[in-house]
Amino acid sequence: MKQPLPHHLPFWIGLVLFALAGIVPASGQEADGPSDADRFFPRQGFMLTGYGGAGYNVLLADGETPNNFSTIFAPIMLFQISDRFLFEGEFEFEIEEGVTATDLEYAQLDVSLNDHFTLVAGKFLLPFANFSERFHPTWINRLPSVPAVYGSHGAAAAPTDPMLPILSDIGVQLRGAFDLGNFQTVTAEVFVTQGPVVAPDEEESAGGHDEGGPLAAAGKGAAILSGGGAGGLAFGSNTSDNNNNKMVGGRLGFSISPYFEANVSGMTAAYDAAGDLNFSALALHLEGRHGPFTLHSEFIRTWQDLLEEEDHEGLAAAKGASATGALNEGLVETLARSGYWVQLAYRTGPWQPVVRWSQLFDGKAGSETLTDAGRQLALGLDYWFEPSFVLKLEYLINDEEVDIDNNRLALQLAFGF
Amino acid sequence: MRLLASSLLLFVIAYLGLASQTSVLPEPGDEIALSDTTLAARIGLGAELFSRTCQRCHNPRGPAERTDREWVIIMQHMQTRANLTRGQARLVRDFLLASNDADLVPGRLRSDLETPTEITDDLIAKGRLVYQGAGTCFACHGGNLEGGPIAPSLSDAQWKNGSGDYADILGIIRNGVPGTAMAAYPGGITDEQAQQVAAYVWAVSHGRVDR
Numbered sequence: 001m002k003q004p005l006p007h008h009l010p011f012w013i014g015l016v017l018f019a020l021a022g023i024v025p026a027s028g029q030e031a032d033g034p035s036d037a038d039r040f041f042p043r044q045g046f047m048l049t050g051y052g053g054a055g056y057n058v059l060l061a062d063g064e065t066p067n068n069f070s071t072i073f074a075p076i077m078l079f080q081i082s083d084r085f086l087f088e089g090e091f092e093f094e095i096e097e098g099v100t101a102t103d104l105e106y107a108q109l110d111v112s113l114n115d116h117f118t119l120v121a122g123k124f125l126l127p128f129a130n131f132s133e134r135f136h137p138t139w140i141n142r143l144p145s146v147p148a149v150y151g152s153h154g155a156a157a158a159p160t161d162p163m164l165p166i167l168s169d170i171g172v173q174l175r176g177a178f179d180l181g182n183f184q185t186v187t188a189e190v191f192v193t194q195g196p197v198v199a200p201d202e203e204e205s206a207g208g209h210d211e212g213g214p215l216a217a218a219g220k221g222a223a224i225l226s227g228g229g230a231g232g233l234a235f236g237s238n239t240s241d242n243n244n245n246k247m248v249g250g251r252l253g254f255s256i257s258p259y260f261e262a263n264v265s266g267m268t269a270a271y272d273a274a275g276d277l278n279f280s281a282l283a284l285h286l287e288g289r290h291g292p293f294t295l296h297s298e299f300i301r302t303w304q305d306l307l308e309e310e311d312h313e314g315l316a317a318a319k320g321a322s323a324t325g326a327l328n329e330g331l332v333e334t335l336a337r338s339g340y341w342v343q344l345a346y347r348t349g350p351w352q353p354v355v356r357w358s359q360l361f362d363g364k365a366g367s368e369t370l371t372d373a374g375r376q377l378a379l380g381l382d383y384w385f386e387p388s389f390v391l392k393l394e395y396l397i398n399d400e401e402v403d404i405d406n407n408r409l410a411l412q413l414a415f416g417f
Numbered sequence: 418m419r420l421l422a423s424s425l426l427l428f429v430i431a432y433l434g435l436a437s438q439t440s441v442l443p444e445p446g447d448e449i450a451l452s453d454t455t456l457a458a459r460i461g462l463g464a465e466l467f468s469r470t471c472q473r474c475h476n477p478r479g480p481a482e483r484t485d486r487e488w489v490i491i492m493q494h495m496q497t498r499a500n501l502t503r504g505q506a507r508l509v510r511d512f513l514l515a516s517n518d519a520d521l522v523p524g525r526l527r528s529d530l531e532t533p534t535e536i537t538d539d540l541i542a543k544g545r546l547v548y549q550g551a552g553t554c555f556a557c558h559g560g561n562l563e564g565g566p567i568a569p570s571l572s573d574a575q576w577k578n579g580s581g582d583y584a585d586i587l588g589i590i591r592n593g594v595p596g597t598a599m600a601a602y603p604g605g606i607t608d609e610q611a612q613q614v615a616a617y618v619w620a621v622s623h624g625r626v627d628r
Contacts, residue, residue: 045490080490088494112496115503134498140475177500183469187500253500257469289472387476416475 044082050075050090051388053138055412057097070096072138074105086110106168118175126167127175127189127251128265129283129298136166139388139416145396145408147341148358148376149300160360160374163302163339164281169193169235169247187253187263195247195269196279199234233271233279233304245270253285261287277305277332297342304335306365335370337363354380375399388416463512466505474499480516488513536583536616541626543610544617552614553604561628562621568598571618572628581622587615 052073059067072094079087089107094100108122125133131150135141151162171193178186249267268280281302288295339360346353356378363371380394396408471477483491488510496506548554548562557568564570569577578594579585590611593601602611620626 045486047487047490049491078490078494080493083493086490086493086497110493110497112493112503118497120497134474175497175500177502177505179502179505183466185500185502189500255473257466258472261473287473384476387478 045080047078048075049078049417051137051139051414051416053144053412053414055144055410057144058409060407060409068097070094072096074137084112086112116176116178120173120175121171123168123170124173124191126169126193126249126267127173127191128164128167128249128267128281129251129285129300130261130263130287130296131298132164132167135296137416138412138414139390141414142343142345142352142354142382142392143356143378143380144392144394144410144412144414145378147298147343147356148360148374148398149298149339149341160372161363163300163337163360165235167235169195171246183257185255185257187255188250190250191248191267193247193249195245196233196235196271198271199232243270243273243275245275258289260289261285277307279304292347294345294347295343297340299338299340301336301338304337306333306335306370333365335363335365337361337371350384352382352384354378354382356380390414459508460512460515463508463510464516467509467512470499470501470505470509480513483513485514536620536625540613540616541620544613544615544620547606547610547614548617551604551610552606554614557598562618572621574622581619583615583619586618587612590615 050073053071055070057068057070072092074090074092076088076090081087087107087109090105092101092103092105094102104123106122106124108120108124111119111121113119127133131147136146136150146166148160149163151165171191173189173191176188178188180186247267247269249265251263251265253261253263255261263285264283265285266280266282268278271277271279279302281300283301284299286295286297337360339358341356341358343354343356345355356376358376358378360371360374362369362373376399377397378394379397380392382393383391385391390413392410392412392414394408394410394412396410398406398408468477480488492506492510492513495501495509496503501509549560557565558571559565559568562570562572569575574581576585578589589599590603591601591608593599602608606614617626621628
């Protein structure tokens with residue numbers, strides 16, 4: 001099946017942006033040296049910031065999985081090398097349902113090229129939609145859980161296999177911001193990174209945030225490739241790149257702060273050793289604000305090439321073929337999945353009720369359904385002690401094709417420091 | 418068709434990049450005087466940017482939560498994270514710096530002021546030149562730092578303003594003394610020159626060098 005994104009297009013976009021970054025003249029404030037406040041400060045500095053949280057999860061009507069405490073600590077280190085260079089990194093240490101996970105969420109160098117462009121290199125949160133990059137920290141996410149389209153970071157008790165993890169990967173990124181006046185801004189990002197690979201087997205898994213396969217059902221997962229074969233896809237630094245095909249992607253957005261923001265994003269990469277099987281994703285992000293009301297939504301679609309093995313019924317990932325780097329004699333079909341989530345929050349004093357609806361549709365390859373549909377309703381109530389210190393209560397209702405009752409009650413104390 | 422669409426997209430991006438070079442925001446480097454009315458306008462614009470852009474993701478944090486230096490580092494981080502232009506990030510930064518202090522003076526460091534790890538002879542020598550030259554300090558404080566009708570002596574241990582340590586001396590040169598003839602950045606000197614002349618005045622008043 002034809003992939004939706006021409007592979008070379010983001011390359012040309014990135015090339016143009018790089019060229020612009022070089023030839024566009026710096027605005028006066030940069031060319032003339034330090035500004036008013038700049039001259040007061042030494043050029044180097046360090047600070048520690050970050051976020052964390054502690055929670056208690058109750059799986060209702062399950063009877064098998066014990067109720068669990070959980071905790072997360074995510075320190076963020078900011079090293080100001082100069083007024084143009086900043087190095088930042090975030091670690092995550094999480095204990096949930098008896099599993100201790102550690103991860104380097106990002107470690108990136110930000111180079112401010114001029115008033116509009118910033119070059120980012122290292123491991124970074126991907127500019128794909130908004131949730132991964134901006135909304136997943138505990139004190140920013142209005143609910144203890146993440147939308148059902150995402151795995152990891154509090155994704156326990158999802159109605160079906162999530163579509164994507166909280167996305168971060170290693171590579172280089174060029175970011176642009178253009179002020180149109182009246183608080184209107186156009187933003188554009190392009191990136192080139194390692195890309196996804198077939199996830200290792202569950203028994204080999206370190207339980208990292210970015211892995212898929214059976215871990216997805218336990219909330220640790222990434223995009224899943226189901227249908228009888230092993231393995232989902234792994235994003236991030238848990239594995240080295242297995243081919244010379246890098247993932248390319250980008251995002252284009254427009255905002256009228258704070259009332260409206262919209263962006264479209266996409267990414268595409270080959271994930272097998274031979275570079276024959278492709279993964280692509282598209283997303284539309286919409287958000288709006290009116291008084292005390294805040295609305296967020298994302299619509300995501302993914303395509304993943306699958307290789308049929310002769311000794312499997314239906315379609316399955318040919319992990320063996322991928323490992324050897326050779327296509328077998330089977331057919332290539334493309335698993336297409338779609339999902340969305342919509343969240344509405346209302347702030348009244350320190351209280352903030354929140355409602356979020358997530359829906360994943362049947363994942364189909366040709367006429368065959370490989371992943372089940374699922375729906376999730378999250379009802380939450382937040383109490384804000386401080387702007388960055390909140391107590392969240394959530395009742396999560398899952399409605400899935402398979403008759404499993406994994407509704408959840410969660411309580412989380414979250415803070416940003 | 419694909420090539421045409423790609424070309425059009427590249428043209429649009431190139432146009433956005435080239436056509437957006439004139440910022441609609443004031444240039445922070447334009448004004449020097451800290452009490453200029455334009456400064457108040459800049460702080461106001463920074464306040465509005467702060468209230469509009471921060472709440473896109475999270476609750477706005479209070480300016481008093483952080484020191485000046487921490488806000489400088491944080492805003493450099495947020496320029497990338499929040500997709501701000503550099504000009505926008507600096508306006509928000511200047512608002513935060515002004516708002517976490519009682520006096521609306523951006524960049525006032527309070528306890529963040531540092532004495533140089535080493536006040537060198539070179540620094541003192543340069544400061545002497547500033548005192549006798551561009552800073553016009555001699556005009557009020559005397560050629561030998563002995564003081565005069567409108568300005569106190571700078572050569573002894575008696576201080577009308579501050580404690581006489583390097584940080585306080587530098588702060589006075591940067592901020593002036595309200596209600597007196599002591600202006601901020603006298604003679605329009607740069608901050609580097611301010612640090613030099615502060616080092617010279619400190620060295621003289623502490624007996625490290627002769628006038």
